[in-house]
Amino acid sequence: xxxxxxxxxxxHVAYGQVEAVRRVSLSVPTGKIATVIGPNGAGKxxxxxxxxxxxxxxxxxxxxxxxxxxxxxxxxxxxxxxxVPEKRELFHEMTVLENLELGGFSRRRSGESxxxxxxTLDEVFALFPRLKERQPxxxxxxxxxxxxxxxxxxxLMAKPKLLLLDEPSLGLAPLITRDILATxxxxxxxxxxxxxxxxxxxxxxxxxxxxxxxxxxxxxLQGNAxxxxxxxxxxxxxxxxx
Amino acid sequence: xxxxxxxLLTQDGLTNGSIYCLLALALVLVFAVTRVIFVPxxxxxxxxxLTLAAFEQNKLPGTVWLLIALAAVAAFADVLSLWRxxxxxxxxxxxxxxxxxxxxxxxxxxxxxxxxxxxxVLATIAAVTAMGPAVYRLAFQPIASATVLTLLIVSVAxxxxxxxxxxxxxxxxxxxxxAFTSESFTIGSVxxxxxxxxxxxxxxxxxxxxGLFFKFTLFGKALRATAANRTGARLVGISPNFAGxxxxxLSAAIGAVSGLLIGPIATxxxxxxxxxxxxxxxxxIVGGLASYPVAAAGAIFVGLxxxxxxxxxxxxxxxxxxxxxxxxxxxxxxxxxxxxEE
Ligand SMILES: Nc1ncnc2c1ncn2[C@@H]1O[C@H](COP(=O)(O)OP(=O)(O)O)[C@@H](O)[C@H]1O
Ligand SMILES: [Mg+2]
Numbered sequence: 001x002x003x004x005x006x007x008x009x010x011x012h013v014a015y016g017q018v019e020a021v022r023r024v025s026l027s028v029p030t031g032k033i034a035t036v037i038g039p040n041g042a043g044k045x046x047x048x049x050x051x052x053x054x055x056x057x058x059x060x061x062x063x064x065x066x067x068x069x070x071x072x073x074x075x076x077x078x079x080x081x082x083x084v085p086e087k088r089e090l091f092h093e094m095t096v097l098e099n100l101e102l103g104g105f106s107r108r109r110s111g112e113s114x115x116x117x118x119x120t121l122d123e124v125f126a127l128f129p130r131l132k133e134r135q136p137x138x139x140x141x142x143x144x145x146x147x148x149x150x151x152x153x154x155x156l157m158a159k160p161k162l163l164l165l166d167e168p169s170l171g172l173a174p175l176i177t178r179d180i181l182a183t184x185x186x187x188x189x190x191x192x193x194x195x196x197x198x199x200x201x202x203x204x205x206x207x208x209x210x211x212x213x214x215x216x217x218x219x220x221l222q223g224n225a226x227x228x229x230x231x232x233x234x235x236x237x238x239x240x241x242x
Numbered sequence: 243x244x245x246x247x248x249x250l251l252t253q254d255g256l257t258n259g260s261i262y263c264l265l266a267l268a269l270v271l272v273f274a275v276t277r278v279i280f281v282p283x284x285x286x287x288x289x290x291x292l293t294l295a296a297f298e299q300n301k302l303p304g305t306v307w308l309l310i311a312l313a314a315v316a317a318f319a320d321v322l323s324l325w326r327x328x329x330x331x332x333x334x335x336x337x338x339x340x341x342x343x344x345x346x347x348x349x350x351x352x353x354x355x356x357x358x359x360x361x362x363v364l365a366t367i368a369a370v371t372a373m374g375p376a377v378y379r380l381a382f383q384p385i386a387s388a389t390v391l392t393l394l395i396v397s398v399a400x401x402x403x404x405x406x407x408x409x410x411x412x413x414x415x416x417x418x419x420x421a422f423t424s425e426s427f428t429i430g431s432v433x434x435x436x437x438x439x440x441x442x443x444x445x446x447x448x449x450x451x452x453g454l455f456f457k458f459t460l461f462g463k464a465l466r467a468t469a470a471n472r473t474g475a476r477l478v479g480i481s482p483n484f485a486g487x488x489x490x491x492l493s494a495a496i497g498a499v500s501g502l503l504i505g506p507i508a509t510x511x512x513x514x515x516x517x518x519x520x521x522x523x524x525x526x527i528v529g530g531l532a533s534y535p536v537a538a539a540g541a542i543f544v545g546l547x548x549x550x551x552x553x554x555x556x557x558x559x560x561x562x563x564x565x566x567x568x569x570x571x572x573x574x575x576x577x578x579x580x581x582x583e584e
Contacts, residue, residue, distance in 0.1 A: 054476070073479075105460065154478065
C-alpha cells in the first residue's frame with residue numbers, strides 16, 4: 001500500500017450510552033478508493049460523521065500526516081476533506097449555481113481567486129454536463145440523480161484531497177448509480193482519494209481498490225477489493241447469487 | 243378626523259414604521275441564522291442615539307467604556323477557552339476584541355478632536371456595529387447549539403445586561419439628537435418633513451442593499467445557506483460561529499442606523515430599546531420570523547396602527563399595538579404547517 005492520506009485508528013463513536021462504532025481502524029491510501037460496505041444500521045454513516053468532525057469520537061484520526069481528531073468540520077474542509085452526506089444536505093431554495101459557488105466557500109475565504117473557482121466550476125460541469133444545463137434551477141426541484149450529481153459537484157468545488165461519500169447510490173436507479181461510480185473512478189485516476197460507503201456491495205467493490213466490511217459497529221473483514229469480491233463470506237452475505 | 247390629520251398620522255406612522263421595518267428585518271435575519279430571538283436589538287438603537295447625542299453635546303460618549311468593557315471580557319473569554327491553541331485564540335480576538343477596541347479608540351478620537359457631524363455619524367455607526375461580534379462571542383457562541391428556548395432566555399438576559407450597562411455608561415437622562423434636515427415640503431394642505439423623507443429614503447436604500455447583499459455576495463449567500471441548512475453549510479466550510487457573528491453584527495449595524503433615524507423623532511432613554519425592539523418584533527412575527535417582505539410590511543403596519551391609535555386612544559397606544567400580536571399569532575397558528583426541526 002502506498003502512503004495513507006487518511007488513517008483512522010481505534011475509533012469509537014457513541015450515541016449516549018450506545019456505542020455505534022467500536023475499535024474501527026482503517027486507512028485510505030493516496031489516490032485510491034477505499035470502500036466500507038455493510039448492512040443498514042452497521043454504523044457506516046456514524047463513522048463518516050465522526051471522521052468529518054460532525055460527531056464527537058474517541059480514537060486517532062490522521063489526515064495528510066496531521067492529527068485531526070477534535071477538529072471542526074470547517075477546519076477539515078479547509079485542509080482538503082469533504083463529505084457528500086447520505087442526505088445530500090443541499091440548499092434547496094438556492095440555485096444549482098449558488099450551491100456550487102458555496103461549495104467553494106472555504107477556498108474563497110482562504111483567499112483563492114474567483115478565477116480559480118471558475119476553473120473548478122468548469123471541471124465540475126465537464127464531469128456533470130447536466131448540472132451545466134440546470135444552473136439557474138432551484139436545487140429543491142432537481143431529480144434524485146441530479147441532486148446526487150450536485151452534492152458531489154458541490155463537494156468537488158472545495159478541491160478536496162479526500163472525498164468521503166455516503167451511499168451515493170441510495171435511492172437512485174442502477175444506471176445512474178453506475179454513472180456516478182464511474183465518475184468517482186475517473187476522479188481517482190486524477191489523483192483524488194476516496195472513502196466510499198455503500199450498501200450496494202457489488203458496485204462498491206467493483207469500483208474500489210480496497211474494501212472493509214462493517215457489521216454492527218465493528219470491522220469484520222478487509223482486503224483488496226477484488227479479493228473481497230471473491231470471498232465466500234462476502235458473497236454469501238452481501239453479494240448473493242449472480 | 244379630517245384629511246389633513248389623517249395625512250399627518252400616516253406620515254408619522256410610516257416614519258416610525260420604517261424604523262420598525264429595519265428592526266424586523268434584522269430580527270428575521272438573526273433568527274434565521276442563529277435561531278436566537280434577538281431581544282437586545284433595541285439596545286443597539288439606543289446606544290446609537292445616545293452616542294450621537296453625546297458627540298453633539300461635546301461629551302465623551304459612554305460607548306468608549308462600553309466597547310472597552312466588551313473587548314476586555316471577550317478577550318478574557320478567548321484566553322480562558324483557547325489558551326491551548328494560541329493561533330485560534332488570536333484569530334478569535336482579531337475578529338471580536340480588536341474591532342471593539344479600535345472602535346473605542348475611534349470614538350475617543352472623534353470626540354476629543356470635535357470632528358464634523360458627518361464623521362460623528364460614521365463613528366457612531368462603526369462603534370455600535372463593533373459591539374455585534376462581542377455580543378455574539380460572549381452570549382451566544384458558547385451555547386450555539388442549545389434549544390430555541392434556552393437561546394431566548396439568554397437573549398432576554400443580554401437585554402437586561404446591556405440596559406444596565408447603558409444606565410451605567412450613559413446615565414438616566416433622555417436625549418434627542420438634532421434632525422439631519424429641518425426642511426419641509428408642502429403638498430396641497432399637507433406638509434411633509436424632510437426628516438421623514440430621509441427616513442423613508444434610508445429605509446428603502448437599506449432594504450435594497452440587504453437584498454443585493456443576500457443575492458450577490460459570497461457572505462450573503464453563506465448566511466442564506468446557514469439559515470437553510472446548517473449541516474450543509476458546515477460541510478462547505480461555513481462555520482456556524484462565523485455566520486452567527488456576522489448576522490448579529492449586521493443587526494447591530496441596522497440598529498445603529500435606526501438609532502440615528504429615530505433620534506431626532508423620539509426622546510431616547512437608556513431603556514427605550516425594549517419597546518422599540520418589541521414593535522419590530524411584532525412586525526417580524528407577522529412574517530413568522532421567516533419571511534423578509536411580510537415582516538417588513540407587518541412592521542410598517544405596526545407603525546401606522548401606533549400612530550392612529552395615539553390619536554384616537556392615546557393612553558392605550560402601546561396596549562393596542564401589542565394586542566395586535568394576538569390575532570396575528572392566531573392567524574399564524576391556523577395557517578402555518580409545522581416544519582420538522584432538523
Ligand atoms: N442520532 C442518533 N442517535 C442515536 N442512535 C443513532 C443515531 N444515528 C444513528 N444511530 C444508531 O446508530 C447505529 C448506526 O447507524 P448508522 O451509522 O446510520 O448506520 P448505517 O449508515 O450503516 O446504516 C444504528 O443502530 C442507529 O440506530
Ligand atoms: Mg447510512
